[in-house]
């Protein structure tokens with residue numbers, strides 16, 4: 001199978017023949033692999049545990065799971081459906097549907113939100129990807145074996161305090177992403193996803209197995225799954241909503257782009273549910289791997305973005321063959337982050353190609369280098385600019401560094417906004433018979449989906465936004 005996004009024909013205005021020109025995923029599995037490659041990434045293993053820890057555990061996890069089920073899956077279906085019906089890159093798919101259903105072409109704003117969000121996310125995502133690269137060396141060298149929590153914490157602080165090292169690994173990560181995007185061919189990667197994702201899953205299981213021996217597994221499970229609503233804040237609900245979008249790669253038209261390659265006979269609902277279940281499973285496993293280690297070592301669940309780098313190395317330092325498993329784990333984590341990073345850069349590169357007529361190499365270089373440069377602001381937020389809170393005068397953004405702001409603005413504002421637009425488009429303006437045909441669900445299930453995107457999603461996103469502004 002090979003889907004070369006560089007091969008997507010320039011928008012020709014005809015909806016009917018577009019898919020024929022672009023090549024399709026060879027199977028349902030190929031689509032699931034690509035979408036899973038985008039969805040499973042640092043969001044699951046790095047971000048989910050630390051935002052869960054910061055927001056008090058169980059109640060936050062419950063809201064996050066509800067957001068996945070009630071908002072995430074329906075929006076993913078809507079994105080894939082719009083992509084498949086449009087048959088082009090997101091902006092042009094929306095244009096094509098707008099022409100056909102007589103909508104306002106301004107709906108292509110959805111694509112614009114996505115391009116901006118992907119670019120901003122990748123700038124800091126790459127910095128965290130760099131941490132993972134750096135930890136391959138840390139684990140492989142064996143310097144973690146038998147270390148105390150303090151020593152492991154010191155290794156992590158040492159990394160953060162060194163802008164030069166952070167810049168080096170950020171550069172390597174960004175270069176890896178740019179390399180694949182510039183080539184425009186992902187067939188090899190999809191095959192790799194089918195081997196490496198299950199491997200990552202198995203390694204997570206191994207760490208969970210170790211975590212069970214710490215004697216604090218029950219405490220961790222209770223922390224994750226026993227909701228204590230007194231710990232849930234309105235901003236926690238916003239973070240849970242934002243994270244549901246972030247972890248499923250929604251709100252940025254990525255699933256729209258992938259959906260445009262999905263053959264017509266494949267069920268959009270089943271594939272969307274499969275991808276979401278895998279993604280959620282990986283996140284929950286990561287939680288079960290990390291929190292027993294947190295409690296066994298008297299660490300702080302709300303330690304923030306460093307959480308996995310302060311806990312997993314302890315496990316690898318203590319378990320049998322820990323250096324080997326640890327090295328493998330971080331290699332696989334880099335891989336998961338890499339496939340996600342590619343899907344973050346792809347939309348802007350595709351847009352530069354189609355709209356600005358640049359060739360793929362030039363557009364990848366241009367977008368990648370600017371994104372890399374923006375990443376430097378996130379690097380400095382970890383050390384030299386750690387006390388610099390540019391928007392600190394806004395109560396909600398008090399104490400947030402540039403890195404925190406980028407994360408907050410993209411995950412909690414831009415992605416839900418992109419998702420809201422998708423829901424409004426599918427729920428209120430697109431042709432209903434055409435959507436019925438595209439989704440091919442039983443009438444009852446279709447109506448359930450339709451009511452969700454028409455009412456539930458917009459109201460939920462709206463309420464969470466309004467509450468947080470107040």
Ligand code: TRP
Nearest residue numbers: 039041042043246247249252340
């Ligand atoms: N979902 C990825 C993760 O959890 C991040 C990601 C990749 C993403 N592509 C995206 C997030 C598009 C939002 C939109 O790590």
